[in-house]
Amino acid sequence: MKIVACVKQVPDTAAKVAVENGKVTWGDAPLVINPWDEYAVEAALRMKEAQGGTVTAITIGSETAADALKHALAMGCDDAILINDPALSNVDTQAVARILAAAVKKIDAVDLVFFGREGVDGNSGLVASQAARLLGFASLTFASVVKFEGGTLRVERATEEGRQIVTSKPPAVLSIVKDYGDPRYPSFMGIRKASKATIPTWTLAELGIAAPVPIVSTVEILNPPAREVNCDIISGTPAEIADKLAEKILAEKVL
Amino acid sequence: MNIWVYIDHFKGVALPTSWEAIGAAKSLGATVTGLVLGSGVEALAQQAFEHGADVVFMSDDPALADFRPEVFSSTIAAADSSYPEAIFLPTSTRGREIAAMLAIDLNSGVLVDVTSVELAGDHLVVTRPIYSGKIFSKEVCSSRPQIVTLRGRAFPKPAPTTGKTGELKKISAKAEALTTVEGYTASEGGVSLTDAGVIVSGGRGVSNNPSLQPPAGLDEKAAEIWRAQQGFKLVGDLASVLGAAMGASRAAVDAGYIPYSHQVGQTGKVVSPDLYIACGISGAIQHLAGMRTSKVIVGINKDAEAPIFKVARYGVVGDLYAILPALTEAFKKKLGK
Ligand SMILES: Cc1cc2nc3c(=O)[nH]c(=O)nc-3n(C[C@H](O)[C@H](O)[C@H](O)COP(=O)(O)OP(=O)(O)OC[C@H]3O[C@@H](n4cnc5c(N)ncnc54)[C@H](O)[C@@H]3O)c2cc1C
Numbered sequence: 001m002k003i004v005a006c007v008k009q010v011p012d013t014a015a016k017v018a019v020e021n022g023k024v025t026w027g028d029a030p031l032v033i034n035p036w037d038e039y040a041v042e043a044a045l046r047m048k049e050a051q052g053g054t055v056t057a058i059t060i061g062s063e064t065a066a067d068a069l070k071h072a073l074a075m076g077c078d079d080a081i082l083i084n085d086p087a088l089s090n091v092d093t094q095a096v097a098r099i100l101a102a103a104v105k106k107i108d109a110v111d112l113v114f115f116g117r118e119g120v121d122g123n124s125g126l127v128a129s130q131a132a133r134l135l136g137f138a139s140l141t142f143a144s145v146v147k148f149e150g151g152t153l154r155v156e157r158a159t160e161e162g163r164q165i166v167t168s169k170p171p172a173v174l175s176i177v178k179d180y181g182d183p184r185y186p187s188f189m190g191i192r193k194a195s196k197a198t199i200p201t202w203t204l205a206e207l208g209i210a211a212p213v214p215i216v217s218t219v220e221i222l223n224p225p226a227r228e229v230n231c232d233i234i235s236g237t238p239a240e241i242a243d244k245l246a247e248k249i250l251a252e253k254v255l
Numbered sequence: 256m257n258i259w260v261y262i263d264h265f266k267g268v269a270l271p272t273s274w275e276a277i278g279a280a281k282s283l284g285a286t287v288t289g290l291v292l293g294s295g296v297e298a299l300a301q302q303a304f305e306h307g308a309d310v311v312f313m314s315d316d317p318a319l320a321d322f323r324p325e326v327f328s329s330t331i332a333a334a335d336s337s338y339p340e341a342i343f344l345p346t347s348t349r350g351r352e353i354a355a356m357l358a359i360d361l362n363s364g365v366l367v368d369v370t371s372v373e374l375a376g377d378h379l380v381v382t383r384p385i386y387s388g389k390i391f392s393k394e395v396c397s398s399r400p401q402i403v404t405l406r407g408r409a410f411p412k413p414a415p416t417t418g419k420t421g422e423l424k425k426i427s428a429k430a431e432a433l434t435t436v437e438g439y440t441a442s443e444g445g446v447s448l449t450d451a452g453v454i455v456s457g458g459r460g461v462s463n464n465p466s467l468q469p470p471a472g473l474d475e476k477a478a479e480i481w482r483a484q485q486g487f488k489l490v491g492d493l494a495s496v497l498g499a500a501m502g503a504s505r506a507a508v509d510a511g512y513i514p515y516s517h518q519v520g521q522t523g524k525v526v527s528p529d530l531y532i533a534c535g536i537s538g539a540i541q542h543l544a545g546m547r548t549s550k551v552i553v554g555i556n557k558d559a560e561a562p563i564f565k566v567a568r569y570g571v572v573g574d575l576y577a578i579l580p581a582l583t584e585a586f587k588k589k590l591g592k
């Protein structure tokens with residue numbers, strides 16, 4: 001099976017992200033592989049282990065984004081591709097989807113493309129379905145269980161109401177959610193291999209596409225309004241606390 | 256201005272955000288067309304009128320009995336020869352995916368999971384939380400239709416007008432599918448987290464009651480889970496008196512106390528209830544990311560220094576095993592239950 005895993009680099013989730021001078025800052029917090037994409041890589045690797053084949057990790061990003069690819073390689077991906085082009089300073093999700101779809105076509109004869117649920121930076125969760133639509137692949141999103149038997153993919157999708165069981169034939173796009181199972185840690189051997197790997201860079205010209213014009217753009221970013229919270233600590237015996245707290249909550253008219 | 260609103264539902268029961276989306280479109284002065292797709296969904300079309308839709312495009316077809324994104328998107332893309340200024344959808348698993356695919360079909364953009372929408376001249380300016388609410392982003396879409404998914408509970412729900420009707424137009428289903436829905440596993444039931452007005456959540460602290468004596472023969476891990484179950488029972492008792500959904504921290508989920516579907520936070524669900532009661536949850540930044548926009552937050556924690564008290568309106572420094580049963584009793588009395 002020819003498998004692709006799409007990963008992106010994001011600021012660590014523990015970072016104190018804020019707006020300074022109109023720009024997003026995250027202090028000295030490290031950039032890491034998007035935590036959701038670790039699940040995508042894990043699912044891609046387990047598919048390869050069961051079916052044979054290769055897993056290629058791809059990212060669109062700056063040169064430093066290659067670190068996210070190194071993490072994917074260290075987990076066990078066979079190779080990686082960095083898509084980097086000066087024309088890509090301003091992209092929306094649809095542009096990302098178009099570029100990833102072009103890369104999947106260039107890799108050729110890809111059976112499965114794995115995505116994370118969403119980027120923890122933009123919280124969009126659009127790229128997987130957009131790429132599926134562009135490629136004409138089946139879209140199997142929010143997958144918590146993925147099986148491939150007798151040429152058919154069988155996926156349990158985690159929806160609001162419970163799990164929907166969906167089947168399709170490859171080629172398909174999948175996005176993976178957390179209850180799929182924990183992603184593996186990179187092994188010592190994996191880290192060594194990844195540190196030595198040379199990662200090819202593809203430009204838009206090599207993909208044969210022009211820079212997609214962003215349709216969605218940001219006009220302003222803001223720090224959220226400061227929440228004036230002065231915590232009212234309620235004390236007494238448990239029964240007194242319960243009585244006072246219940247009164248206060250009822251007075252808030254939130255029930 | 257015309258706005259289409261996708262009426263998201265599961266087996267004929269609408270998500271409340273579908274009505275909130277009609278309300279949001281109406282408040283911009285738009286003429287609203289509800290999009291009702293499914294099998295046996297005539298009642299839903301009627302509800303859409305009652306919640307304010309002027310027109311309903313309905314595709315009532317057995318091929319639409321189960322949600323499949325490619326089928327639903329194609330059906331909407333072919334609904335009419337002219338497109339509206341905007342298409343609103345609830346930010347649900349379905350709404351997000353239809354929005355994503357429609358953007359490709361109609362070559363337009365998606366403003367996803369917005370918490371406010373304003374009209375600026377001829378276009379919409381939305382606000383959406385990014386970085387899990389650490390930053391707010393104002394965004395615009397340069398193409399038409401502007402596809403917008405609306406966060407649940409961020410917009411007021413319009414009061415329905417019983418018996419109101421409107422123009423019903425039947426549209427045909429575009430049924431070419433790439434996927435087959437085989438069925439559903441039993442849903443977990445209870446109140447859905449993202450729609451809940453009240454949430455009571457438990458964290459790692461729920462297992463911390465050394466005086467509880469687990470049944471003999473349990474190993475250490477099993478004993479911890481047994482203790483956590485006793486703690487979550489107290490959380491559940493309070494939730495049931497309040498008609499609340501039950502949430503959890505990641506530590507509680509990872510320790511196996513409760514399924515992942517209950518996880519609130521950066522890598523769980525983002526919720527915004529009117530009341531959020533955090534029990535035995537320290538208030539890590541990733542947890543706060545999922546609940547900090549709740550209207551009233553209550554923290555119950557043994558540790559007076561716990562960060563949850565920095566966002567909580569009310570705090571109790573104490574043992575949840577003592578406080579929760581008392582609080583449940585107090586509410587039972589005051590609410591007459
Ligand atoms: C990439 C990433 C993503 C993450 N995503 C999430 C997420 O989505 N959601 C999330 O919640 N976390 C998330 N986390 C984890 C987060 O950092 C914290 O580890 C987690 O929230 C801690 O859970 P907790 O508060 O239940 O546990 P702890 O931090 O261990 O806190 C337990 C609290 O219970 C109190 N306590 C103990 N016993 C009692 C008692 N008997 N009565 C009252 N209080 C008691 C203690 O004082 C303590 O404050 C994420 C972390 C990472 C790195």
Ligand SMILES: Nc1ncnc2c1ncn2[C@@H]1O[C@H](COP(=O)(O)O)[C@@H](O)[C@H]1O
Pocket residue numbers: 006007008034036037040058059060061093096100114115116117118119120122123124125126127128
């Ligand atoms: N720049 C990127 N490079 C590679 N994959 C990406 C990129 N951006 C997003 N993705 C993939 O798309 C998923 C959803 O991202 P998003 O729609 O931006 O929230 C992520 O979890 C990744 O798998």
